[in-house]
Amino acid sequence: MTAEEEKAFQDNIKAVQDTMYVIGGKWKLAIILSIYKGNRRFNDIANSIPKITNRVLSKELKHLEDNLLIKRTIITEYPIKIEYAVVDYTFSLHDIIKPMETWGKQHKEKIKNK
Amino acid sequence: MTAEEEKAFQDNIKAVQDTMYVIGGKWKLAIILSIYKGNRRFNDIANSIPKITNRVLSKELKHLEDNLLIKRTIITEYPIKIEYAVVDYTFSLHDIIKPMETWGKQHKEKIKNK
DNA sequence: GATACCTGTATACAAAAGGATACTTAATTT
DNA sequence: AAATTAAGTATCCTTTTGTATACAGGTATC
Numbered sequence: 001m002t003a004e005e006e007k008a009f010q011d012n013i014k015a016v017q018d019t020m021y022v023i024g025g026k027w028k029l030a031i032i033l034s035i036y037k038g039n040r041r042f043n044d045i046a047n048s049i050p051k052i053t054n055r056v057l058s059k060e061l062k063h064l065e066d067n068l069l070i071k072r073t074i075i076t077e078y079p080i081k082i083e084y085a086v087v088d089y090t091f092s093l094h095d096i097i098k099p100m101e102t103w104g105k106q107h108k109e110k111i112k113n114k
Numbered sequence: 115m116t117a118e119e120e121k122a123f124q125d126n127i128k129a130v131q132d133t134m135y136v137i138g139g140k141w142k143l144a145i146i147l148s149i150y151k152g153n154r155r156f157n158d159i160a161n162s163i164p165k166i167t168n169r170v171l172s173k174e175l176k177h178l179e180d181n182l183l184i185k186r187t188i189i190t191e192y193p194i195k196i197e198y199a200v201v202d203y204t205f206s207l208h209d210i211i212k213p214m215e216t217w218g219k220q221h222k223e224k225i226k227n228k
Numbered sequence: 229g230a231t232a233c234c235t236g237t238a239t240a241c242a243a244a245a246g247g248a249t250a251c252t253t254a255a256t257t258t
Numbered sequence: 259a260a261a262t263t264a265a266g267t268a269t270c271c272t273t274t275t276g277t278a279t280a281c282a283g284g285t286a287t288c
Contacts, residue, residue, distance in 0.1 A: 001151070001152070009147070009151050009162075010164075011219070012147060012215050013144045013147055013148070013163065013164075014218070015214070015215045015216075015217075015218030015219045015222075016143045016144060016147070016211060016214045016215055016218060017140060017143075017144060017218070018218040018219075018221065018222055019214040019215075019217050019218035019221070020139070020140060020143070020214075021140075022218075022221060024134065024138050024139065024140075025134070025138070025245075025246090026131060026134060026135075026245085026246080027246090029130045029131075029134070030127045030131060033123070033126060033127055033130070034127070037115070037123055038115070041264080041265085042264070042265050042266070043264070043265075048123075049127065050124075050127075051247090052246095052247095053246080053247055053248070053249090054249095054265085054266065054267085055246085055247075055248090055249095055266090055267080055268090056245085056246060056247075057266090058266060058267080059245090059246095067221070067225065068224065068228070078254085078255050078256055078257095078263095079254075079255065079256075079262085079263050079264050079265085080253095080255085080263095080264070080265080081264070081265085082264080082265060082266085089224070092217065092220070093217070095213040095216075096210065096213045096214055096217060097130060099209040099210045099213070100129070100130045100133040100134075100210055101126050101129045101130055101133075102129075103129075103133050103207070103209075103210060104128070104129030104130060104131070104132040104133035105125070105132075106206070107132065107133070107181070108129075110182065110203070111181065111182070114182070139274095139275075140275085140276085141276095155234085155235085156234075156235050156236070157233095157234070157235075166276095167276075167277060167278075167279095168235085168236065168237085168279095169236090169237080169238090169276080169277080169278090170275080170276060170277085171236095172235085172236060172237075173275090193232095193233055193234050193235085193284070193285060193286080194234075194235075194283095194284080194285085195234075195235085196234085196235060
């Protein structure tokens with residue numbers, strides 16, 4: 001490997017690791033999918049994702065908001081409501097999420113027949 | 115959402131979570147990239163990925179082998195060598211890894227200008 | 229015989245992620 | 259005044275992931 005190739009390779013490793021940091025873990029993509037499908041309120045999102053807890057959902061929502069992947073809006077009615085929404089930038093994840101859905105389904109079959 | 119839509123949605127959540135289980139975490143994709151780029155030996159892989167430790171590399175290699183994503187070959191020379199290699203199935207991850215490289219680089223810029 | 233090489237394993241520990249469950253806050257309705 | 263509701267927080271705990279470092283085992287080389 002030339003020096004430039006080596007650098008490009010290291011950049012690629014770093015880039016996938018960065019991506020993993022932002023959308024990795026058990027819940028983040030599931031949360032984005034849930035909001036995308038129409039769940040906008042905290043409890044609706046919580047109920048749509050099996051086994052997630054309030055604490056974890058709260059933390060993950062903050063992380064996603066910090067990374068500009070969702071928008072949090074306070075509605076000052078009574079009782080106060082919060083709405084979460086996807087934004088234009090969220091759709092940039094489409095090329096990652098879609099293949100992951102496909103791959104996950106296919107891989108389960110593959111491993112079953114091992 | 116109709117019942118079928120609801121089921122498809124739950125299946126998708128599960129599929130991305132399954133994929134995350136197989137290739138998620140800080141190291142797995144980096145290891146696959148490293149082997150793909152030509153590193154076949156344990157120490158070569160270790161040295162090509164900044165900050166990874168032996169213990170973690172060993173565990174992750176086993177996980178990837180269990181999931182049919184790499185092949186481990188014992189070469190009975192002296193000293194005994196082990197070679198890791200990608201297989202045809204590994205390339206099925208291309209549609210996931212490539213977008214993650216692209217997205218990671220782009221996202222870093224996006225966040226920097228926040 | 230001592231030393232070096234390679235691919236890990238062993239041990240002990242620290243940090244991060246995830247889980248369970250009760251509770252808070254604040255205004256509005258009853 | 260009590261009850262209701264939404265969106266979390268607080269507290270405590272368990273599991274997973276990651277770190278540090280030493281060393282084993284078997285042959286080959288010095």
